[in-house]
Amino acid sequence: MNQADAIPPSAPSQRQAAPPVTLTAAVGNKLSDEPSKQSGQPLLVLGFESSCDETGVALVEWQGQAVPRLLAHALYSQVEMHQAFGGVVPELASRDHIRRVLPLTTEVMASAGRRLDEVDVVAYTRGPGLAGALLVGAGLACALAAALDKPVLGVHHLEGHLLSPFLSADPPEFPFVALLVSGGHTQLMRVDGVGRYEMLGETIDDAAGEAFDKSAKLMGLGYPGGPALAALAAQGDPKAYALPRPLLHSGDLDFSFAGLKTAVLVQSQKMVAAYGAAIAPSEYTLASGATPGFGALPLQAQADLAASTQAAIADVLVKKSMTALKQTGLQRLVVAGGVGANRCLREQLNAQCAARGVRVHYPELHLCTDNGAMIALAAAMRLQSGMQVASRDYGFHVQPRWPLQSLQAA
Numbered sequence: 001m002n003q004a005d006a007i008p009p010s011a012p013s014q015r016q017a018a019p020p021v022t023l024t025a026a027v028g029n030k031l032s033d034e035p036s037k038q039s040g041q042p043l044l045v046l047g048f049e050s051s052c053d054e055t056g057v058a059l060v061e062w063q064g065q066a067v068p069r070l071l072a073h074a075l076y077s078q079v080e081m082h083q084a085f086g087g088v089v090p091e092l093a094s095r096d097h098i099r100r101v102l103p104l105t106t107e108v109m110a111s112a113g114r115r116l117d118e119v120d121v122v123a124y125t126r127g128p129g130l131a132g133a134l135l136v137g138a139g140l141a142c143a144l145a146a147a148l149d150k151p152v153l154g155v156h157h158l159e160g161h162l163l164s165p166f167l168s169a170d171p172p173e174f175p176f177v178a179l180l181v182s183g184g185h186t187q188l189m190r191v192d193g194v195g196r197y198e199m200l201g202e203t204i205d206d207a208a209g210e211a212f213d214k215s216a217k218l219m220g221l222g223y224p225g226g227p228a229l230a231a232l233a234a235q236g237d238p239k240a241y242a243l244p245r246p247l248l249h250s251g252d253l254d255f256s257f258a259g260l261k262t263a264v265l266v267q268s269q270k271m272v273a274a275y276g277a278a279i280a281p282s283e284y285t286l287a288s289g290a291t292p293g294f295g296a297l298p299l300q301a302q303a304d305l306a307a308s309t310q311a312a313i314a315d316v317l318v319k320k321s322m323t324a325l326k327q328t329g330l331q332r333l334v335v336a337g338g339v340g341a342n343r344c345l346r347e348q349l350n351a352q353c354a355a356r357g358v359r360v361h362y363p364e365l366h367l368c369t370d371n372g373a374m375i376a377l378a379a380a381m382r383l384q385s386g387m388q389v390a391s392r393d394y395g396f397h398v399q400p401r402w403p404l405q406s407l408q409a410a
């Protein structure tokens with residue numbers, strides 16, 4: 001359906017610099033007919049995130065060119081449910097999003113002290129992610145918007161991560177280099193404004209989050225492995241085992257982490273062999289996917305391997321980020337995505353950036369992993385920058401595979 005109404009872009013100068021991206025065709029200018037929103041009153045965006053295993057709902061408010069403000073957000077993590085299976089089960093994820101999304105919406109509106117009919121735009125994660133899970137958020141957002149007669153806007157999940165530091169107490173300014181490190185993506189980008197993203201380098205195989213998760217699985221740490229591996233690593237020696245730093249000296253800004261998990265597997269097997277005589281066969285029963293016997297090793301040895309793994313991942317991410325800053329000549333780094341919560345990575349980045357006089361920005365710790373706030377924020381910033389209009393296209397579209405670079409196309 002070709003939609004009737006749209007929120008007008010609000011920054012004509014930026015609109016000329018970069019042509020608007022219209023993900024859903026949109027015409028008209030309904031809000032300009034609504035006197036209540038004419039006089040520069042704040043606009044409310046309700047956002048839904050359901051791309052994987054977190055159900056997130058949030059309400060942000062924006063006015064003019066000020067950075068949008070988070071009024072309330074609520075999150076339900078399905079981690080416990082998926083833990084029994086060692087990873088996300090897509091069908092279970094979709095069903096659980098259905099169960100959680102409405103109560104979370106009620107919670108958000110109550111905590112913001114707003115009514116649903118005050119919402120101006122309903123935003124949802126359009127992709128990338130699990131198709132069934134995305135459909136839950138998209139379906140709910142479009143049904144709600146249709147009932148309220150308000151426009152909708154589908155948001156790119158990674159753009160949500162990328163912009164999430166704007167909700168922090170220390171928001172960045174454009175332009176900056178962005179290190180986007182999530183469970184499925186590892187990318188370095190030059191960011192000149194909302195929707196103006198130039199890919200500088202990315203992983204050619206596993207993402208940094210996958211390297212954490214797969215290594216953690218080998219150590220019997222369950223799912224999701226990143227935080228568990230980081231916790232174990234805190235007691236270990238990062239120099240205990242020399243693990244590979246893939247593509248560290250490649251000269252370009254690409255990453256490769258697939259070889260690291262193999263190195264961790266080989267190292268963990270060597271350690272078990274070395275301690276072999278001391279491990280009773282009964283102690284070999286472990287979590288599925290773990291190196292047999294690893295859990296029976298002395299805790300210090302386990303922690304040393306975890307710390308060495310974390311150091312190998314962090315070293316590569318830090319070195320490539322510094323190279324990206326040097327190549328672009330930019331003085332600002334933004335780190336986003338779940339792995340951005342890693343303390344060791346943050347400490348190294350802080351030290352290296354301080355030595356170079358570079359400002360580094362992170363999302364608030366609780367907004368590093370998936371959440372609705374970043375989706376509502378990204379929608380608000382797209383509208384605010386004039387990169388996109390919201391529309392009354394309620395034929396919800398999801399894009400499970402959706403490269404961030406394609407957002408640049410006019």
Ligand code: KG4
Pocket residue numbers: 161181182183184185208209210212213224225226227230337338339340341342343368369370
């Ligand atoms: O951004 P995110 O929540 O979801 C995706 O969009 O993928 O990232 C999840 C990833 C997982 O791989 C998880 O293990 C990792 O972020 N992660 C961490 C930490 N917290 C989350 N990795 C290392 N250290 C952490 N503290």
Ligand code: ZN
Pocket residue numbers: 157161182183337338369370
């Ligand atoms: Zn994510």
